């Protein structure tokens with residue numbers, strides 16, 4: 001996305017303060033997200049055209065998004081997985097539980113990592129899922145140590161996406177699979193009005209920039225991944241921002257609650273409340289999109305595929 005120098009809004013966070021701002025945002029909104037979305041900090045997935053109903057259906061929809069990504073990316077059961085940006089462990093506990101994986105999760109938020117470890121222990125999965133407060137780009141894991149690298153709605157917070165794909169290549173074993181679900185923007189230039197909405201989303205959600213799904217594919221291919229593909233799920237996830245459940249219901253109470261929260265936790269916490277109306281606008285104009293990306297690290301024999309010289313030649 002090109003810089004919008006005419007924008008009336010401050011630019012999205014970037015630079016050395018970014019990770020600290022992301023950490024603060026998730027530390028201070030942990031209980032709000034858990035109230036709204038349960039153990040998942042990501043969109044729900046519905047069939048296109050389906051209307052969301054009760055709270056229970058909302059939770060079923062966030063569970064479903066995890067299963068959709070497992071199916072789309074073809075994550076083998078029993079894989080050793082790195083969950084980049086693990087939140088409070090919702091997706092990882094599905095991978096470690098019904099899908100039989102072992103999972104290491106990293107998040108910038110110490111509060112999220114602690115909550116995720118607590119939930120893993122409560123689910124009897126403490127041996128199979130471990131969560132750490134670490135930066136995805138400085139994670140300390142050895143080369144080729146994972147069968148799958150899983151990143152659900154975390155890549156928008158990482159400014160250097162080229163570095164992310166290079167790190168994913170390093171961490172995956174040959175033949176390993178990369179599975180991403182991410183907020184994104186339409187490929188190509190946005191109008192000034194679209195830019196203004198997108199800029200506000202970036203600022204309130206502590207995200208440095210968005211890439212299009214096509215750009216994610218280009219970056220994955222440039223990093224050396226093969227079998228690169230993406231799917232646009234915008235129509236499947238847009239219900240997540242349905243006003244009946246994604247916004248403060250009692251406006252008067254809501255305003256008072258927001259004031260109190262901002263006083264107690266700092267104004268950044270308000271980004272949680274601004275997301276709904278802004279995302280609805282972004283999706284309805286088509287400027288905001290959402291999708292999944294799959295890519296595979298080439299198998300070892302592909303990397304060393306030089307013709308074998310016949311003996312004695």
Ligand SMILES: C[S@@+](CC[C@H](N)C(=O)[O-])C[C@H]1O[C@@H](n2cnc3c(N)ncnc32)[C@H](O)[C@@H]1O
Pocket residue numbers: 019022023026039040041042084085086087088089090091106107108109112134135136137151152153154157158
């Ligand atoms: C929207 S939440 C998604 C959480 C989780 N993937 C889920 O689906 O429930 C974004 C997550 O990305 C994490 N994150 C953002 N930037 C990160 C980075 N550089 N390193 C590690 N985690 C990061 C945040 O700490 C947070 O846990």
